[in-house]
Each structure stands twice: as structure tokens, then as C-alpha cells.
Amino acid sequence: MRHMLELLLRRAGFEVRSAADGELALELVEREAVDVVLSDVRMPGLGGLELAERLSSAHPEITLVMMSAFGTVDLALEAMQRGAYDYISKPFKQDEVVLTLRKAEERLRLRRENANLRARVAELEAGAVAVDGIELVGRLLIHSPAMRKIAKTVRKVSRFETTVLVLGESGVGKELVSRALHDLGDRADGPFIAVNCGAIPEGLLESELFGHAKGAFTDASSDKPGLFEAAAKGTVFLDEVGELPANVQVKLLRALQEREIRRVGENTPRPIDVRVVAATSRALEQMVEQGEFRQDLFYRLAVMQLRIPPLRERREDISMLAEHFLTTVNRRLGTAVEGVDAEARRIMLAYDWPGNVRELENTLEHAAVLAEGPLIGPDELPERLRRGRRQAADGPAEIGFALHFSDDDLSVKRAQRRTERELILRALEQTDGNRTHAAKLLDLSHRALLYKIKDYDIG
Structure with a gap:
């Protein structure tokens, strides 16, 4: 058997x-x-399962495939629990x-790619300016041509005091871009204060931004500076x-024009020394046309x-950000995920990410928690991603069998x-x-199928 496999694998192009x-x-x-390593389960001396444990402990980088004529689901599961990647029955x-070794080869290539990408991201986080096509601008990881264009503008605009309006859908990273404008500019040593304009009740918003005097309203028991004063010599980021x-x-228009504010309950203006960066996911120009947003304020905010x-x-x-988020998740949660396998990566690249980078980050945390091995597979991805893959396959297909239901048992779980x-x-x-197959x-x-075969008691 060993000599036959040697000949077979050499003919297939493997070095054996x-x-x-x-x-x-x-x-x-x-x-x-x-x-x-392709190993039989039954061998003289050290058996295959013991070999799996030893290899998994001493050489986790080696991919192990087990084979046996005594093929049972329990034996296959035990082999994989001890570190085997796959199992072939004789x-x-x-x-x-x-085919199994080609899959193992692809897995190995992916692990190396993931490790290389992770190392590049780590170099950037450690202070490198650019590594193999990826650069760090402030806290922004830059790779695609579209983001390189943004990075070029950020570097240039950060040197000037001009007001900037950052536009984009929810979750694209508008605050990170705003922080980069602050971090690369002359105000980098000052505070960066972010405020979500949609999260503060309307009655409190003016006081939060501009402060209030003692006695200005019922709960104003003392003077309180607002965020514009707290951000002196720094940046105020007005999200939404x-x-x-x-x-x-x-x-706000007065503050931008006159470089001064008045606390609620005061008549005397106070000078301010801040840069203002604003962001929104809404169509402000359309809001101006509809009378929902002041035109003069829009032009003040949208200088750049x-x-x-x-x-x-x-x-x-997507791949670069995925490696960055997995590194962060591993560090924070103590997981040990090395990357994403080929099929899961294809699903992620095909998905439209309506929640953008924030959704990608949450998806990878979800998958890392569920992952049973070093690579995230399709089964660990949220259902909405896998549903998209199924819908994009070959279109609707008929199921070649019928299920019969009793009026006494309409349980969806049992039907599933x-x-x-x-x-x-x-x-x-x-x-x-x-x-x-x-x-x-x-x-x-393959792992999920084995568990289901055992769960459903399929011989």
C-alpha cells in the first residue's frame, strides 16, 4: 500500500x-x-492516533490526513479531535x-498567505509606514486604489485648518478618517473629541456642545464647559x-464663522481654538433642498x-481587513484563529457588506468564536452570508423528493x-x-457532515 501511494502521488506531482x-x-x-503527512490508523508500534497527537503538539504547522480500513464515523471524529485535518476510508x-491532498495543499497555502498578511499588518501596527502594498495612515489600513486616493487627500488636508465633511454609509470608517486628519495635523497633541449628534436628546445637545452657566436650567447646579471648550487646541468630530x-x-454656524461660542445662559461670547470635522451618512445636499439643513452651514462644513x-x-x-480584525479578536478573546479558508473567503468577497467595515469586524468575531480549527470555514460564517452564496449559485432548483407531513405534527424544527x-x-x-464528495x-x-451523520444515526 505504501509503495503504491508513493507512485500515485509522485505521478500527481507531489514530492514524496x-x-x-x-x-x-x-x-x-x-x-x-x-x-x-498521510498516515494509516493501524501501524506497528506507534499508531496513527498517537502519531496525530504527537504531530499536533510538536509540529502544528504540518497537515495530517488519516486513512483506515476500519472506517467508522467515531474513529474519524477521534482522529480529527487529535489533530488530523481529514480522514479517508479504505x-x-x-x-x-x-483530491484530499490538493485540498490540504490549498489549506497550507492559505495559512501561509494569512500568516504573511498578518505579519505585514503587525509591522504596520508596530510603526512601519508601508509594507508590501499596505500602508498605515493614522489608524487607517490602506490597500485599495480607492483608499489610497483618500489617504493622499487626508495627508494633504491634515496640514490645513480647513473644515472637512466626511461622507459615507454607516460603518465605512468615517471616524477613523477623521482621526487620521487629527493625528497627521498640527493639533495631534491636542484632544480628539467625538460626539454623535443623533445620540444626544435635542434638549441637551446645545448644552453638551457649547456648555452652560450655573442656573441656566433646572439641573444646572454649576458652570459647565461644553465639548468645543474641552477640545481646545484639538479637534471636535461631529458625527451624524x-x-x-x-x-x-x-x-454651530456662528461658532464656525466667528470662532467663538456662547454657553447656554450666558451673553458673553468665549473664543474657541478647535478644528471641526463633521461626518454624515445622509444626503446633506438633498436635505438642504428640502429645507431640513441650513444651506449656509452646509457650505461652511463642506469646504473639503x-x-x-x-x-x-x-x-x-476585505482580506487585509479580515486579518487585522482576526489579530485583534485573538488578542482580546484569547482565540487562536489563523485565517479564513478558500471557500469562506470566496463567500466574503462575494457578499455586499451593507454594514461595511463594522459588519466585517463583527462577522469575524462571530466566526472566530465558533471556529473549531485554525481556519474559519463557511459553516462558521453568519447565515446571511451563506444565504447569499446559495442564492447566487445556479438559481432555484427543484428538490427531487417530497416530504409528507401529518396534521398532528407541524413542527418546523422536526421538519428541518x-x-x-x-x-x-x-x-x-x-x-x-x-x-x-x-x-x-x-x-x-467535511467535519460538519461527520457530526450530522452521527447525530442522525446514518450508517
Whole structure:
């Protein structure tokens, strides 16, 4: 068997080394660089399951594929729990072995790509200006041509005191762009104070921004400076500026024109020394036309406009941002996810990300928590992403079987289990019991299929 596999794999283009038992295999991987180990479960001396544990502990970078004539689901699950990547049952077809090793090869390539990208991001976070096509501008990771254009403008505008209006959908990173304008400018040593204009009740907003005098209203027990005074020699970031009520719009216009404010309850103006950066996800020009936003204030805010493109218009940023967020999640939650596998990456690149970068960050945290191995697969992604993949496949298809329901049992959960079980049985029947191929038909990972076969007691 060992010699037959050597010939088969060499013909398929693999560089092959062989060992007669587990102990010799361990000696070989200590001497030579090995990417994938294909091992039988039953061997003289050190068995395959023990080899899996030893390799997983001493050489986690090696991908292990197990095979056995004593193929049971429990044995396959145990092998993967001990560190194996995949499991092949004997007798197997030659193309099944090659296909499994090609998958392992792709997984290895992805892990190396992910590690390389993660290292580049880490270099940037450690202070490098640019690394292999990725640069750090303030706290912004820049990669795509669209974001490079934004970065170029940010660097130039940051040197001037001009007011900037940052436009873009929710979640695109408007606050990060605003922080970059602050961090790269002459006010970098001063405070950066962000306020969400839509999150503060209308009755309190004027007092929050401009302060109040003692006795100005019922709860004003003492003088209080507003955020414009607190941001002296720094930057005030007005997020969702389109939510400002009309009376506060007038006060803000005066502050921008005269460089002074009046606290609520005071008549004497106070000079201010701040830069103002505003942002909105709303169409301010349309609001001006409809009389919902002051035209003179719009022109004061929009001296320089920066439109941040949504993530769907710069998909080349997705992989780079994903690695950055996974590094952050691993550090914060103690997870050990190394990256995203090829299929999950394809799903992520095809998805439109209506919540933009914020949605991507939350998605990766969700997936990292659920991940059972070093790479995030399709099954760990939220249902909305996987649903998009199914809808984009080949269009609607008829299901080739009928389910019969009793009027006494209309449970959706039980119907779903019956449907899943029937689909798995059909897939196994079509593939002559080949679980690897069945998993592809079912749009499941091999691991997920094994668990479902056990759960549904499918022989």
C-alpha cells in the first residue's frame, strides 16, 4: 500500500518521502521540512492516533490526513479531535486521495498567505509606514486604489485648518478618517473629541456642545464647559451632523464663522481654538433642498468633502481587513484563529457588506468564536452570508423528493431535521458513500457532515 501511494502521488506531482511506522515518521519530520503527512490508523508500534497527537503538539504547522480500513464515523471524529485535518476510508479511489491532498495543499497555502498578511499588518501596527502594498495612515489600513486616493487627500488636508465633511454609509470608517486628519495635523497633541449628534436628546445637545452657566436650567447646579471648550487646541468630530436640530445648526454656524461660542445662559461670547470635522451618512445636499439643513452651514462644513467608498466598492480590502480584525479578536478573546479558508473567503468577497467595515469586524468575531480549527470555514460564517452564496449559485432548483407531513405534527424544527437527514442520505447515495464528495454536494464542511451523520444515526 505504501509503495503504491508513493507512485500515485509522485505521478500527481507531489514530492514524496515515506516511513514504515509512526516512530520513523517522527524522525523524518525532524530532519526534513514536511507539509502534509498521510498516515494509516493501524501501524506497528506507534499508531496513527498517537502519531496525530504527537504531530499536533510538536509540529502544528504540518497537515495530517488519516486513512483506515476500519472506517467508522467515531474513529474519524477521534482522529480529527487529535489533530488530523481529514480522514479517508479504505478502500478508496485514487482520485479521492489526490483530491484530499490538493485540498490540504490549498489549506497550507492559505495559512501561509494569512500568516504573511498578518505579519505585514503587525509591522504596520508596530510603526512601519508601508509594507508590501499596505500602508498605515493614522489608524487607517490602506490597500485599495480607492483608499489610497483618500489617504493622499487626508495627508494633504491634515496640514490645513480647513473644515472637512466626511461622507459615507454607516460603518465605512468615517471616524477613523477623521482621526487620521487629527493625528497627521498640527493639533495631534491636542484632544480628539467625538460626539454623535443623533445620540444626544435635542434638549441637551446645545448644552453638551457649547456648555452652560450655573442656573441656566433646572439641573444646572454649576458652570459647565461644553465639548468645543474641552477640545481646545484639538479637534471636535461631529458625527451624524445631519441630525442637528435647527436651533443648534444656527449656533454651530456662528461658532464656525466667528470662532467663538456662547454657553447656554450666558451673553458673553468665549473664543474657541478647535478644528471641526463633521461626518454624515445622509444626503446633506438633498436635505438642504428640502429645507431640513441650513444651506449656509452646509457650505461652511463642506469646504473639503471626503467620500469614503463602501466596502463592496473596494473588495480588495476585505482580506487585509479580515486579518487585522482576526489579530485583534485573538488578542482580546484569547482565540487562536489563523485565517479564513478558500471557500469562506470566496463567500466574503462575494457578499455586499451593507454594514461595511463594522459588519466585517463583527462577522469575524462571530466566526472566530465558533471556529473549531485554525481556519474559519463557511459553516462558521453568519447565515446571511451563506444565504447569499446559495442564492447566487445556479438559481432555484427543484428538490427531487417530497416530504409528507401529518396534521398532528407541524413542527418546523422536526421538519428541518427530516429534510437534512434526507438530503444527506441522497448525497451519500449519489457519491457511493464518499463523504468528502457528499460534503461538497451538501455545501458542508467535511467535519460538519461527520457530526450530522452521527447525530442522525446514518450508517
